[in-house]
Amino acid sequence: MKMTSIKMKKILEERLARPEFKTSYNRDKDTYRIAWKDSNRGMTITLPNVVAKYNEHGDQAVDELVEHVLEALRIMNEEHQLTGMEKNIYPVIRAASFATTTKSGKKLVCKDHTAETRIYYALDLGKSYRLIDEGMLEKEGWSHDRIDEIATFNVRSLDNEYKKDTVADNDFYFIAKQDGYDASRILNEALLEEMKVNSKGELAVAVPHQDVLIFADIQNKMGYDVLAQMTMKFFAEGRIPITSLPFIYENKELEPVFILAKNRPTE
Known part of the structure; x- marks a missing residue:
């Protein structure tokens, strides 16, 4: 039986x-x-989008949606404080075009990162997290510097275990711990410096979406093509896409680079 928006609405009403x-x-x-x-x-909830996911994944899509909705509603109805929760504060990377205010008009705490990305701050609540707004800082008397210092310290404590893949004599390293802060690890300067020291060629870094951080040790021209195709694929498939442009890491700076992928590598 074909799923429709009306049928999906009834399912959601019951669940x-x-x-x-x-x-x-x-x-x-x-x-x-x-x-x-x-x-x-x-x-x-945009019903046609849910119907499309249902047609692809079946009841699992509805189960996941209901879980996310209930969790989001729970968080919305709670008052959260920062004092005493310092270990649960992390930075999150978003696209530079990401909203700086919530739908209810609250201004989110954020700072510039690169031309493509911006840093926000999240209070981790276990199954989910809440982006920190200016009102939360004012209520506690916290400064922007303090929230940034705490979040940056916490991101350094995360596990940086990676998987390695070599394509056309170029080495690619993937951090995908699925903890919500994979892309955030790009803010760990010690990690970037370690990868730079150990790279044979030019080090590129990519955060195509929230749940992956890619390091690329580029050792020949083919490496740029592989990285460009890889980053675009991840960007298109990510739940929270960030940027399809990778960065070259040089002199402790991240410089976005546009790569025109011409050659598709052979397996």
Whole structure:
């Protein structure tokens, strides 16, 4: 039986039925909204996107969506404090085009990173995290420097175990721990310096999406083509895409580089 938006709406209504929630359906936009009755804080789900995932993954897609929605709603309804939670604060990398305010108008704490990327800060809540806004800092009397110092310290403590692959005599290293902070490891200067010291050729770094950090030891021209194709593929498939442009790491600086991939490497 073919899945439709109306059928998906009914499934979600059954799975998300709670006395504390209210729901609504916008037929024109084909969206389904669920929110807390008392605060009206909630989220809007684009039904055709869910139907597409259902057609590809079946009931698993609905299970994952329901889990994410319930977790997001729980976080929205909680008051979070930073004091005492210092070990749970991490930086997260996002595209330079990522919003700097929440949908409710709260200004997010962020700072520039490269021309392609920006740094935000997250309070880790276990299964998920919440981006830290200016109001949270003001409430605790914290400065931008303090949140940045804490987050940068914590990202250095993360495990940096990688998998290595060699293609056309170029070495590629992948960190994909699936902890939400794989791309954030690009902020660990000691890690970048270690990879630079141990590289035979030019060191390139890529953060195509949130859940991977790629180091490339480029030793010939083919290496750039491989990296360009690899980065574009990861960028297209990522749950939270960041940038399809890799960076050259030189003199402790990250410089975005546009690579026109001409040669597809043979296996």
